[in-house]
Amino acid sequence: xxxxxxxxxxxxxxxxxxxxxxxxxxxxxxxxxxxxxxxxxxxxxxxxxxxxxxxxxxxxxxxxxxxxxxxxxxxxxxxxxxxxxxxxxxxx
Amino acid sequence: xxxxxxxxxxxxxxxxxxxxxxxxxxxxxxxxxxxxxxxxxxxxxxxxxxxxxxxxxxxxxxxxxxxxxxxxxxxxxxxxxxxxxxxxxxxxxxxxxxxxxxxxxxxxxxxxxxxxxxxxxxxxxxxxxxxxxxxxxxxxxxxxxxxxxxxxxxxxxxxxxxxxxxxxxxxxxxxxxxxxxxxxxxxxxxxxxxxxxxxxxxxxxxxxxxxxxxxxxxxxxxxxxxxxxxxxxxxxxxxxxxxxxxxxxxxxxxxxxxxxxxxxxxxxxxxxxxxxxxxxxxxxxxxxxxxxxxxxxxxxxxxxxxxxxxxxxxxxxxxxxxxxxxxxxxxxxxxxxxxxxxxxxxxxxxxxxxxxxx
Numbered sequence: 001x002x003x004x005x006x007x008x009x010x011x012x013x014x015x016x017x018x019x020x021x022x023x024x025x026x027x028x029x030x031x032x033x034x035x036x037x038x039x040x041x042x043x044x045x046x047x048x049x050x051x052x053x054x055x056x057x058x059x060x061x062x063x064x065x066x067x068x069x070x071x072x073x074x075x076x077x078x079x080x081x082x083x084x085x086x087x088x089x090x091x092x
Numbered sequence: 093x094x095x096x097x098x099x100x101x102x103x104x105x106x107x108x109x110x111x112x113x114x115x116x117x118x119x120x121x122x123x124x125x126x127x128x129x130x131x132x133x134x135x136x137x138x139x140x141x142x143x144x145x146x147x148x149x150x151x152x153x154x155x156x157x158x159x160x161x162x163x164x165x166x167x168x169x170x171x172x173x174x175x176x177x178x179x180x181x182x183x184x185x186x187x188x189x190x191x192x193x194x195x196x197x198x199x200x201x202x203x204x205x206x207x208x209x210x211x212x213x214x215x216x217x218x219x220x221x222x223x224x225x226x227x228x229x230x231x232x233x234x235x236x237x238x239x240x241x242x243x244x245x246x247x248x249x250x251x252x253x254x255x256x257x258x259x260x261x262x263x264x265x266x267x268x269x270x271x272x273x274x275x276x277x278x279x280x281x282x283x284x285x286x287x288x289x290x291x292x293x294x295x296x297x298x299x300x301x302x303x304x305x306x307x308x309x310x311x312x313x314x315x316x317x318x319x320x321x322x323x324x325x326x327x328x329x330x331x332x333x334x335x336x337x338x339x340x341x342x343x344x345x346x347x348x349x350x351x352x353x354x355x356x357x358x359x360x361x362x363x364x365x366x367x368x369x370x371x372x373x374x375x376x377x378x379x380x381x382x383x384x385x386x387x388x389x390x391x392x393x394x395x396x397x398x399x400x401x402x403x404x405x406x407x408x409x410x411x412x413x414x415x416x417x418x419x420x421x422x423x424x425x426x427x428x429x430x431x432x433x434x435x436x437x438x439x440x441x442x443x444x445x446x447x448x449x450x
Contacts, residue, residue, distance in 0.1 A: 031427050032425070033428075041399045042399055061402040
């Protein structure tokens with residue numbers, strides 16, 4: 001499953017972008033741009049939970065998981081991995 | 093320790109045989125029950141919002157409320173034939189408050205039971221007890237402040253903002269830019285303490301600990317040299333939202349500043365300014381130490397605030413216990429202020445002019 005693409009598109013749609021040609025990469029710290037508002041954090045968490053069907057626990061709530069597209073994708077991949085292993089273990 | 097009282101934020105009135113003495117559609121001539129006008133004014137001065145839930149014909153009712161000179165007190169009146177629980181839900185949504193902060197007063201046991209069955213958190217009061225309303229503990233705990241009596245006017249301004257926002261073509265975020273918001277942060281003085289107390293009692297969602305502070309406690313911290321008591325005020329092109337935030341910092345600890353409390357009124361949630369106050373305090377703290385600490389308590393209602401702290405870099409374990417827990421921030425990354433808000437230090441000269449005080 002491609003994770004980077006939908007996450008990147010979601011962030012792009014929700015930034016308060018004033019210059020349409022602003023450059024940012026999958027490594028850019030989106031919270032250091034000054035282009036997201038305080039509700040964005042909540043929206044992003046809700047988006048990740050519903051889009052990728054994972055649950056973000058209180059202990060997952062760490063800015064280091066959500067700073068950039070690459071970090072978010074790694075976090076989601078890790079969560080999905082854990083979930084898959086869990087269900088396989090139950091099946092076995 | 094006394095149990096915490098959750099303040100009522102909105103009283104929802106039934107009309108026939110509750111607000112007035114008869115049934116409008118049958119009697120035509122109805123009058124406010126004795127003492128009601130004074131009670132409505134007193135609730136208003138305490139900053140308690142009021143609305144109406146009545147199964148009736150809207151045109152007749154609105155006309156009557158206008159004749160009785162009480163129409164302006166009621167926000168988002170629900171006059172239709174649907175269930176009262178539905179009306180109460182809609183009022184709570186429009187005002188952006190929890191249904192557990194609503195008190196509903198109605199003469200009919202059936203209506204109170206209907207509300208109770210679907211919304212058990214709503215405080216239901218029989219109409220015959222209306223004279224006791226100002227003494228109700230969840231009402232009397234709302235102090236009379238200048239801020240309180242301007243609250244209704246601010247909700248009306250907010251209603252205008254909502255209409256304009258709905259009509260705005262383009263992404264919602266661009267609307268924020270159009271608002272020309274200015275966020276002023278200043279240290280509280282004695283005249284702010286009542287509002288400060290009120291904020292600790294009334295604010296649930298954007299509140300780091302949910303712990304209320306008394307006027308005397310706040311007065312102590314305000315004058316104590318080892319504490320700083322900050323407040324903030326937001327204004328936009330429509331006017332002021334009032335003093336909407338409070339923060340208490342212990343500045344005397346050797347390891348760095350300690351943030352004991354930070355809260356912000358739910359009135360400004362949709363404005364996306366929640367983290368500015370926290371960022372400002374982190375900036376100040378950085379001038380005084382290598383790190384800062386903060387008290388946080390998960391209350392079941394303040395997840396947004398928890399996310400704000402975490403995303404601002406506050407680390408440390410947290411559980412659902414009764415006691416506040418300590419989070420630590422190494423201040424290595426402080427987010428910039430959003431570009432659509434001007435942040436200013438110091439009290440702004442703008443004073444909100446409330447209705448009827450010209």
